Every structure is written in C-alpha cells, then in structure tokens.
Amino acid sequence: EQRIVVTPSTxxxxxxxxxxxxxxxxxxxxxxxxxxxxxNLFGAGEARKYA
Numbered sequence: 001e002q003r004i005v006v007t008p009s010t011x012x013x014x015x016x017x018x019x020x021x022x023x024x025x026x027x028x029x030x031x032x033x034x035x036x037x038x039x040n041l042f043g044a045g046e047a048r049k050y051a
Contacts, residue, residue, distance in 0.1 A: 016041075 009020035
C-alpha cells in the first residue's frame with residue numbers, strides 16, 4: 001500500500017507568483033515578493049528558453 005503525506009509549507013507565499021519560497025521578504029523594498037520576482041521586475045531578470 002502506498003501513502004502520500006501532505007503538509008503545509010513553512011514558507012511565505014509570494015504575492016506575485018504565488019510560490020511558497022524561503023526568500024519572500026528578503027528584499028526590504030518589496031517585502032511581499034520573492035527574490036525571483038524582484039529580479040524579474042526590477043533587475044536583469046532570468047534567461048528564459050520558453051514563453
């Protein structure tokens with residue numbers, strides 16, 4: 001018999017991408033965003049291969 005155990009994340013949800021990430025709030029100017037979203041909105045962003 002197989003079982004799956006689901007537990008809630010201990011991280012905060014980013015207001016923009018809705019991912020639960022440990023780095024949400026790491027940027028003082030944008031405390032509700034994760035580092036990835038801050039980089040994409042206000043920095044160089046990420047290199048994307050697909051849409």
